[in-house]
Amino acid sequence: MASQTKHIITGQAGEASAVRYLQEMGYQICCRNFRYKRAEVDVIAQKDGLLVFVEVKTRASDKFGFPEEAVGARKEALLLAAAEEYIYQTNWQHDIRFDIISITLAPTPTVHHIKDAFH
Template structure:
């Protein structure tokens, strides 16, 4: 597996663990709709959260969440719409970002940004 894919997978595992510690149930991971993907779908009571995970090995390239551009936002919104068509949900829906940065000692710093996409 390519190094960047390993880093991304490791970030998603950490993000799932973090969300579970915050009281979320993980509904699914890596949900695909054609060429679009939602990294994590989590639920907490009547709140369904679509989560984009961005992982970096340091800050040299900037904050991880800054890598989410307009096209990615549009893809996430369309994928979520298709997910909800297949899995109707009557509660509140939110789009979050979990940004993970590994420091020089390979410790993960987790930044949860609720309601990051509108």
């Protein structure tokens, strides 16, 4: 299997795990893979009147660092742009938050939810 294919499969598995986790925590999933120009928000969810934009980062292991370390300033700017567009399209008038869900698949699958990861 090609490296790129493994990378895509790992990412998709992570996003599916993140969605299950959010639903178990009482979040309602509003949208997955929302795209705006060159930006994408992996998951947009709602809970208690709060709209949450979630970046999901998944790694097969933490051998080369933790998944959340891959979210830099450029990714943050892209997420903000996509969030602004989603808010505009849906006319959202309430509070928002940006979270990161970091998933490491091995040695045992772990989910780390970082709430209010950036502003």
